[in-house]
Amino acid sequence: MNWRIAELDNRSIISCSDAHSLPNLGREATVFGGELTYDGLWNAIAYPMRHAELVSASQQKEILNQVPPDLIGVQDDKVVGTIEFYPEEGKYHYTGHRNCEVKLNSEEERAKGTTCPVCGKGLTVGVMSRVGEIANRTEEELGIIKQDLLIKSQKFVRPPYKMLVPLLQIIAEVFSSTPTSQKVLNEYKKLASNLGGEIKVLTKVDLVEIEKLSDKKIAEGIGKVRRGELRIDPGYDGVYGVVKIWNDVKSLEEKKEQTPQLGLFD
Numbered sequence: 001m002n003w004r005i006a007e008l009d010n011r012s013i014i015s016c017s018d019a020h021s022l023p024n025l026g027r028e029a030t031v032f033g034g035e036l037t038y039d040g041l042w043n044a045i046a047y048p049m050r051h052a053e054l055v056s057a058s059q060q061k062e063i064l065n066q067v068p069p070d071l072i073g074v075q076d077d078k079v080v081g082t083i084e085f086y087p088e089e090g091k092y093h094y095t096g097h098r099n100c101e102v103k104l105n106s107e108e109e110r111a112k113g114t115t116c117p118v119c120g121k122g123l124t125v126g127v128m129s130r131v132g133e134i135a136n137r138t139e140e141e142l143g144i145i146k147q148d149l150l151i152k153s154q155k156f157v158r159p160p161y162k163m164l165v166p167l168l169q170i171i172a173e174v175f176s177s178t179p180t181s182q183k184v185l186n187e188y189k190k191l192a193s194n195l196g197g198e199i200k201v202l203t204k205v206d207l208v209e210i211e212k213l214s215d216k217k218i219a220e221g222i223g224k225v226r227r228g229e230l231r232i233d234p235g236y237d238g239v240y241g242v243v244k245i246w247n248d249v250k251s252l253e254e255k256k257e258q259t260p261q262l263g264l265f266d
């Protein structure tokens with residue numbers, strides 16, 4: 001979403017998890033290159049501005065094929081990339097009207113407007129609508145590709161990002177339970193403490209290792225998250241969005257009622 005806005009081309013994008021509950025702390029993160037000191041972090045965040053002449057929108061095209069080595073190496077003080085969760089889970093991703101069960105994606109909104117076709121009142125405008133309003137380019141124009149877990153732009157020099165689903169959420173879906181149940185927490189602790197932490201389990205650990213220690217279905221779920229094979233039902237007008245690995249409508253309804261702390265934009 002940020003990549004579509006030219007004004008942000010020479011700004012660093014960092015990602016910080018909402019810290020309203022302990023298990024959510026660190027579920028989104030920024031990977032910094034360089035020194036982990038105050039100056040190192042400062043330099044990393046200021047990097048695009050220090051190199052503004054290289055990454056300004058007007059020069060993006062020229063440097064595409066001749067990216068300076070210090071823009072691709074990780075040794076410099078700069079943001080290397082971010083870890084993100086799916087913004088569709090937020091309560092106001094799409095435009096809609098909860099009581100009338102009306103939900104419009106950006107294209108539908110452009111065609112139909114923001115008046116509720118059921119009750120005639122104004123729809124609650126979502127995040128994507130606002131992004132569309134202030135964007136200078138479409139998603140297609142970014143030339144987004146996915147390499148392993150990294151999501152990159154082929155046309156703009158931007159630090160890539162990874163999209164993840166929290167491990168607790170994956171385990172809960174496998175067990176048809178909630179992320180706060182004891183059974184799910186025990187499995188989470190087993191995986192995270194034996195295999196080097198949640199982010200490593202989600203991004204790097206061999207699926208065979210996960211299956212050996214845990215459960216075949218959990219390994220399968222992590223594989224699906226890594227490949228982006230998910231069913232995403234964006235939130236709207238205060239209704240949480242749902243990101244599911246398997247196509248199970250029943251547990252989808254359960255999740256809506258039982259896990260009210262997953263929004264990213266509330």
Ligand SMILES: [Zn+2]
Nearest residue numbers: 097100116119
């Ligand atoms: Zn309505």
